[in-house]
Amino acid sequence: MTTVLAVYNSSGCIGRCDANCHDARTAKCTCICGGKNHGAGLERAIENNRELVGLTKEDLQRFAAAHGLDADELFTVDRTKCSQRQARLGAKHALAHRKAGQTEMEF
Numbered sequence: 001m002t003t004v005l006a007v008y009n010s011s012g013c014i015g016r017c018d019a020n021c022h023d024a025r026t027a028k029c030t031c032i033c034g035g036k037n038h039g040a041g042l043e044r045a046i047e048n049n050r051e052l053v054g055l056t057k058e059d060l061q062r063f064a065a066a067h068g069l070d071a072d073e074l075f076t077v078d079r080t081k082c083s084q085r086q087a088r089l090g091a092k093h094a095l096a097h098r099k100a101g102q103t104e105m106e107f
């Protein structure tokens with residue numbers, strides 16, 4: 001299953017946009033893509049990543065509000081650019097050393 005986006009907090013991954021979303025045939029989900037990848041297929045979901053779908057501060061704030069979380073304690077990773085391990089370590093580092101307004105991991 002290909003994960004295109006993953007949301008982390010200091011404990012680890014708390015949300016993913018994966019085939020459950022981009023291959024979905026059911027009602028809208030509440031994942032980090034905000035429904036833009038929902039049922040869109042993997043190729044479109046990857047293209048959406050390049051257009052920063054799910055990677056903006058607004059996406060993170062919407063996700064946090066929908067799940068009763070604090071956006072400042074969350075970080076979104078473009079999982080098409082890195083492995084699960086890199087994402088986990090990168091998010092942990094980013095949360096500890098985050099620059100103001102930064103929502104996407106730097107590579």
Ligand SMILES: [Zn+2]
Pocket residue numbers: 016017018021022029031032033034035036037038
């Ligand atoms: Zn999604």
